[in-house]
Amino acid sequence: MVSSCGHQKRGDDPKRKADLQSAESLLEYLHETREQTLAFLESNPIRILEETRSIPEGYRSTPIDHPSVGWIFHRVxxxxxxxxxxxxxxxxxxGITAPKM
Structure with a gap:
């Protein structure tokens, strides 16, 4: 099942702060989300980035009508x-040296 923003639904809503109480749970969720994103990109043609979607509930910035999948990825x-x-x-x-990226 694909959600309105174009990603594969896991059967539950995105996790929030209350669901991620430990560094381990946060890192696990980050890994799951990145894996889902990579799977989405690998299983779709590049033109998917031109398709439009609706903004999911909870978006707290200036509303935008019919953003492209590419715009959503850029925003994220x-x-x-x-x-x-x-x-x-x-x-x-x-006083801690930040890791090089």
Missing amino acids: FDHEVYHLGQVNTLLRLQ
């Missing part, structure tokens, strides 16, 4: 990079 990537910058800044503020 930007969001991940943003948080990577936050983590690196926090590490450096504590």
Whole structure:
């Protein structure tokens, strides 16, 4: 089953903070999500990035009508990079050398 944003449904909603109480559960969920994303990209032709989807419930930014799958991937990537910058800044503020990416 494919959700409205184009990914394979697992039969449950995305996990939230309350569901991910340990570093181990968070890393496991990150691994599962990346595997699902890679499987989606590998099993679809590149033109899938041009198809449009609806924004899932819970999207908290400026609404956009009919975003492409490519736009959604770009937005998720930007969001991940943003948080990577936050983590690196926090590490450096504590005198810890951030890992090279």
